[in-house]
Amino acid sequence: MIGLGLIGGSLLRAAAGKRTVWGATLSEADAGAARADGFDCGTDLDAALRRAAERDALIVLAVPLTALDETLHHVAEQAPECLLTDVTSVKGPVLRAVRRWAPDTRFVGGHPMAGKAESGWSAGTAGLFDGAAWVVGVEPGTDLGDWAEVAALALEAGAHVVPAGAAAHDEAVARVSHLPHLLAAVLSAVAAEGGPLAAALAAGSYADGTRVAGSRPALVRAMTEGNREALLPVLDDALGRLGAARGSLASTGGLAVTINAGHEGKQTFAQAREAQRTGVRIDLTAPDAVEALAALGERGGRITALTDELRTATGEVS
Amino acid sequence: MIGLGLIGGSLLRAAAGKRTVWGATLSEADAGAARADGFDCGTDLDAALRRAAERDALIVLAVPLTALDETLHHVAEQAPECLLTDVTSVKGPVLRAVRRWAPDTRFVGGHPMAGKAESGWSAGTAGLFDGAAWVVGVEPGTDLGDWAEVAALALEAGAHVVPAGAAAHDEAVARVSHLPHLLAAVLSAVAAEGGPLAAALAAGSYADGTRVAGSRPALVRAMTEGNREALLPVLDDALGRLGAARGSLASTGGLAVTINAGHEGKQTFAQAREAQRTGVRIDLTAPDAVEALAALGERGGRITALTDELRTATGEVS
Numbered sequence: 001m002i003g004l005g006l007i008g009g010s011l012l013r014a015a016a017g018k019r020t021v022w023g024a025t026l027s028e029a030d031a032g033a034a035r036a037d038g039f040d041c042g043t044d045l046d047a048a049l050r051r052a053a054e055r056d057a058l059i060v061l062a063v064p065l066t067a068l069d070e071t072l073h074h075v076a077e078q079a080p081e082c083l084l085t086d087v088t089s090v091k092g093p094v095l096r097a098v099r100r101w102a103p104d105t106r107f108v109g110g111h112p113m114a115g116k117a118e119s120g121w122s123a124g125t126a127g128l129f130d131g132a133a134w135v136v137g138v139e140p141g142t143d144l145g146d147w148a149e150v151a152a153l154a155l156e157a158g159a160h161v162v163p164a165g166a167a168a169h170d171e172a173v174a175r176v177s178h179l180p181h182l183l184a185a186v187l188s189a190v191a192a193e194g195g196p197l198a199a200a201l202a203a204g205s206y207a208d209g210t211r212v213a214g215s216r217p218a219l220v221r222a223m224t225e226g227n228r229e230a231l232l233p234v235l236d237d238a239l240g241r242l243g244a245a246r247g248s249l250a251s252t253g254g255l256a257v258t259i260n261a262g263h264e265g266k267q268t269f270a271q272a273r274e275a276q277r278t279g280v281r282i283d284l285t286a287p288d289a290v291e292a293l294a295a296l297g298e299r300g301g302r303i304t305a306l307t308d309e310l311r312t313a314t315g316e317v318s
Numbered sequence: 319m320i321g322l323g324l325i326g327g328s329l330l331r332a333a334a335g336k337r338t339v340w341g342a343t344l345s346e347a348d349a350g351a352a353r354a355d356g357f358d359c360g361t362d363l364d365a366a367l368r369r370a371a372e373r374d375a376l377i378v379l380a381v382p383l384t385a386l387d388e389t390l391h392h393v394a395e396q397a398p399e400c401l402l403t404d405v406t407s408v409k410g411p412v413l414r415a416v417r418r419w420a421p422d423t424r425f426v427g428g429h430p431m432a433g434k435a436e437s438g439w440s441a442g443t444a445g446l447f448d449g450a451a452w453v454v455g456v457e458p459g460t461d462l463g464d465w466a467e468v469a470a471l472a473l474e475a476g477a478h479v480v481p482a483g484a485a486a487h488d489e490a491v492a493r494v495s496h497l498p499h500l501l502a503a504v505l506s507a508v509a510a511e512g513g514p515l516a517a518a519l520a521a522g523s524y525a526d527g528t529r530v531a532g533s534r535p536a537l538v539r540a541m542t543e544g545n546r547e548a549l550l551p552v553l554d555d556a557l558g559r560l561g562a563a564r565g566s567l568a569s570t571g572g573l574a575v576t577i578n579a580g581h582e583g584k585q586t587f588a589q590a591r592e593a594q595r596t597g598v599r600i601d602l603t604a605p606d607a608v609e610a611l612a613a614l615g616e617r618g619g620r621i622t623a624l625t626d627e628l629r630t631a632t633g634e635v636s
Contacts, residue, residue: 201490300517
């Protein structure tokens with residue numbers, strides 16, 4: 001485990017006992033706290049990576065996106081052919097960085113959809129991923145033996161696995177995670193212009209709509225700026241819809257199109273989550289298995305178990 | 319009480335026992351349910367209004383904004399000189415409608431900042447207004463004897479009173495209530511475009527940001543469309559900020575200005591709510607009392623009691 005913050009620290013705890021784990025971080029505070037909790041952790045990245053290379057271990061990069069290139073240089077030097085995954089919130093930029101800086105690693109990207117406001121080793125818990133979605137990347141040419149090893153770690157941690165290509169992942173999180181953060185920031189700033197009277201009258205819709213504007217700005221910047229390419233067209237979609245609402249309110253005075261579309265969207269997602277699910281079974285050794293996994297993810301499906309020595313994935317889809 | 323839905327029904331329950339109350343509504347279902355609960359209610363608006371005129375009662379209009387003009391015609395015919403208040407979510411349009419259709423009533427506008435998703439008599443509770451802000455309108459020339467009688471009803475119901483002019487109220491709620499509903503609708507619609515994969519990956523920021531998009535579209539339309547004049551410049555402010563974020567992301571790749579402004583706005587409101595408060599006392603018979611009340615509201619202050627036979631208002635401000 002390279003990086004022992006909230007995500008890396010939680011995953012190290014969740015995997016300990018099920019497999020041999022060790023970690024390294026440049027943060028002396030996190031390394032010290034992890035050691036004090038009984039984990040085999042230090043601040044020497046290269047030593048941890050050499051040990052991974054010797055044992056052909058799965059390396060998890062749990063560092064911020066801004067530290068990724070530098071960390072990949074260490075990986076390329078110390079463990080150039082290891083199986084490698086990550087836990088960052090964008091997948092396309094990470095895939096490109098790995099192909100550039102550590103091209104011989106067997107890389108399968110990952111993104112656990114879990115988090116909380118606090119950060120650092122001390123904020124982590126072994127249960128952080130219970131019931132969460134964990135995207136495990138499928139690209140044309142992905143080795144599904146490698147894929148299954150990464151998916152197995154996510155399942156061990158208590159998550160279910162959503163297979164998705166980097167582009168599909170990045171577009172989806174732009175819509176359901178990064179745009180919400182930007183709209184919350186805009187709403188919070190516009191509300192604040194209303195001064196103390198607006199503050200006195202702010203109630204539920206303000207509180208809900210601005211909750212994530214309380215997140216640490218550095219974290220929000222890292223994830224939104226890091227997903228620039230996928231976020232721009234999604235921002236344009238939001239601007240177009242908000243501009244259309246403005247135009248309609250100014251001309252006819254009506255907001256039905258905007259408000260009805262929002263209400264329908266909410267119902268669509270609620271139905272998707274509540275829909276009856278049926279079991280699926282994918283033979284990971286079949287020639288079209290990569291396409292089958294990606295299609296499962298696009299349909300909202302999930303993998304919940306790996307059997308047959310990681311050669312078969314089973315799950316559900318509605 | 320004219321109208322026995324969520325707000326009217328709750329206020330009738332809250333005021334019963336403290337004063338003589340009766341109500342009327344065009345909804346036979348609500349009138350029947352109120353009678354079954356032991357309240358003096360019916361479907362004959364004119365009879366209820368004549369009784370108000372005979373006893374010089376305070377009339378509360380708790381009808382939707384779309385039914386206001388029609389209801390005011392009844393008031394002007396049956397109880398043209400009564401003290402009148404309302405509970406609708408915009409104050410400027412109501413003030414103009416009253417001046418046009420029932421100009422001889424002694425009107426003081428009101429807006430309790432309380433609600434829930436359900437509607438109708440059966441959704442109401444006597445405790446709905448406990449701890450809520452209740453705007454009671456102050457305009458140049460407002461008779462503060464009338465104002466105090468309306469404020470006393472809000473205090474009786476468990477709310478605290480925020481004095482504000484119609485324009486200041488409408489701008490504030492555009493920022494902290496109506497814009498949140500429109501941004502939630504836009505977010506919900508943009509997210510839904512992401513299909514089942516986006517639904518599978520939607521977590522906390524999506525759920526918080528779209529919660530009010532689940533509200534009944536007719537209610538959301540009534541309040542946002544009803545506040546058109548104040549909402550348009552607030553929408554422009556939001557569009558400008560979101561467009562600036564888009565431009566910055568496309569050019570420099572940075573979102574610091576947007577995200578930092580949102581974080582600071584959140585802190586500003588939190589500080590306003592947590593600030594140390596000091597007592598205030600306003601002599602409602604003083605010549606500048608209307609201005610003093612409006613200024614108190616603009617500073618985020620509130621009235622919490624009326625003493626001295628409604629001639630003195632006391633409260634707090636930070």
